[in-house]
Amino acid sequence: MALGISPLVDFAFKKIFGSPENVRALIGLLNAVLDRASPIIAVEILNPFNYQEFADAKQIVLDVRARDDQGRSLNVEMQVSRVGGLLQRLNYYACSLYVDQMQRGGNYWTLRPAISICFLNDQLFRDTQQPHHWFEQVDMTSGRRLTGGIEVHTIELPKYNLLATKISQASRIEQWVYFLLKADQHETAELRQMFPALEFQAAIDAIDRIAAKTEDRVMYDEREKAIRDQQWLMEGTRMEARQEGLQQGMQQGLQEGMQQGLQEGLQKGRQAGVLAGQIQLLQRLLQQPEQPLEELLQLPTEKLTAQHADLQSQARLRNT
Template structure:
């Protein structure tokens, strides 16, 4: 029987990576994504999993905040949708976590690095094939590093293509990408057999416990529905935006044919108002015998 729990759903994601009961899972995930730069020896969850975080009907940001053995600050989150301002938000949160350490009288040298790690169920950078991206403050030419104190790491899941055969996956980054993409649809034995690291036995057990615990399963299903509704809303808004852009183009063309100036409030017109203006302009064209 398939596990049936998607680790990309925020409830499962935070229970998996934001629980003080399973720090080894979080540690393995971090070292896999960071690929040893830096190496993290131990991790402490600063905002541990709490079911009350999921009580309301809001799709709030339920990230995992942690610190490592050297005091570096870590923020881990799952993004199932890619709003247009996502890049700016990722920078903002990493920077806020960095400057938020400084208190009156503190020296800049006391600031610890801030690392933001985001798992994306979408592609933010289609121009490159790599699914794991590492952003830092560096000079392009010549190649110099200003600082590693501010970092944003992305794991773009759709770019990863799971192998079609039954070979064991050894690369840690690929293991996590495979886990996030396939865990919900595979049986426990099949999933564990594909992933070489023993930690995935424990990670799989976390998902199974959600499935078998009625209270957890109910919260999971409600969060899954909420995420699906939000995705549908974003897709509808995107489609409406595209339709509005196309309507603007048609109206501008008709105005050009009639030699009319574009009204000052043109950019604020709704889709319905654009449709009404388009009909009016087409009527004027017919009356003038144009077209």
């Protein structure tokens, strides 16, 4: 029977990667993301898992803060959906980690890199299929990097296309992404066979304990429900905004269409002018190439009506 425990849920994520007894799992995850020539050997978890953090079902605790054996400060978090200001917040966290290193009377040369890492179960950059972005300070002219300072990493989980049958051949970061996305769909023994490395075994042990322990399972279920409710509210707000925007756009388009129809449709007829204006607006809303008004006015009214109806259907489907 599948475990049914998803590492995407904040309670599970924090218990897997934020518990000192599972530090091997955190090290493996960090090395997979950073992929440096000198891998991390040890980390100190600065905000270890604490049941009290999750006592309030409405509270969302997502991050794991740590310091590695090279003195770097790290913040790792899981986000189930894209939220406004995410990149700014990640940058702020990294800057805070960097600044907090400086003690009164300290020297700047003692500062070590501060790294913010976000796993996102959503698309952040919709214009590219690149799943992992690594940001740092760069000179825009020469391309020279200002190393040893601030880093921000975003990993967009849905952009990975992974199959269980090929997971053994995948890279470490791909294996961790599959684990985060699909661990809840597998049995413990199956996961152990798929991921024999020690860091994965530590993560599997943590999931197994959550599934077996009544207190953990109850708290996990509460957090999963809270996250689901939050996603529902966010999606509902987005849908309402889209519908309102479409209605406003349609109303504006009607006015534009009437104006254009009165001005340029005197010879072709008022109805053709209105339809042409509305067609142009719908094409803009749907991000389609906008046909010139002159071209539209050459079409028979019946064809304009059919094209207008088709665009309206596309607009309605886009908002469902």
